[in-house]
Amino acid sequence: xxxxxxxxxxxxxxHVFKSAIYILVASSGFTLELGMIVSEVVVKKxxxxxxxxxxxxxxxxxxxxSIMHLKIFSGGLxxxxxxxxLDDIQDxxxxxxxxxxxxxxxxxxxxxxxxxxxRVEMPNEEISLKLNLPIDQxxxxxxxxxxxxxxxxxxxxxxxxxxxxxxx
Numbered sequence: 001x002x003x004x005x006x007x008x009x010x011x012x013x014x015h016v017f018k019s020a021i022y023i024l025v026a027s028s029g030f031t032l033e034l035g036m037i038v039s040e041v042v043v044k045k046x047x048x049x050x051x052x053x054x055x056x057x058x059x060x061x062x063x064x065x066s067i068m069h070l071k072i073f074s075g076g077l078x079x080x081x082x083x084x085x086l087d088d089i090q091d092x093x094x095x096x097x098x099x100x101x102x103x104x105x106x107x108x109x110x111x112x113x114x115x116x117x118x119r120v121e122m123p124n125e126e127i128s129l130k131l132n133l134p135i136d137q138x139x140x141x142x143x144x145x146x147x148x149x150x151x152x153x154x155x156x157x158x159x160x161x162x163x164x165x166x167x168x
Contacts, residue, residue, distance in 0.1 A: 001106075002095050003059035007036060009052050014038055015120055020106035021056070022096040023089055030086040032095075034068070035079060035108050039121035043078040046070060054082060077109050078117065 004019045017037040024031040034056065046052065049070060056064040068082035086092070098105060133141070141149070161167040 005059045006057040008055040017112050018108040020108050026100040030089050031083050032086050034082040037077050040078045040123040041121050
């Protein structure tokens with residue numbers, strides 16, 4: 001199997017946790033397929049983009065530059081699945097070749113967890129809270145800057161988790 005050293009999208013390097021690159025052989029022709037486990041932040045960034053300029057550096061030093069189409073599968077770990085049609089597979093003879101009817105495809109999710117991914121890049125998610133507080137606390141909260149409140153809540157939640165024995 002051909003190994004991937006690095007991947008860039010539009011010139012920006014990605015942190016790729018696991019990947020698989022192979023040729024899909026179908027009745028309609030050949031497709032270069034690249035599946036990658038990435039962070040949730042990366043998936044969110046590219047979710048609505050259909051075509052991406054990709055640079056793939058293989059472990060043997062070869063570079064593949066291509067415009068690739070994006071598929072995102074929901075469920076499981078955050079993944080980008082990129083593909084492009086190939087006219088000629090002569091330059092890809094050492095790549096694994098899978099038939100569209102094969103029941104086995106590379107499982108790039110084995111051996112990695114969402115927690116490990118989040119240790120590298122933790123996504124932030126905006127939420128709204130409705131609280132019922134004494135007026136002096138409500139007024140104080142209203143006068144705080146958003147960044148200060150974000151930090152305050154992060155610290156409080158971590159303190160509470162530790163107190164409850166939920167996280168260390």
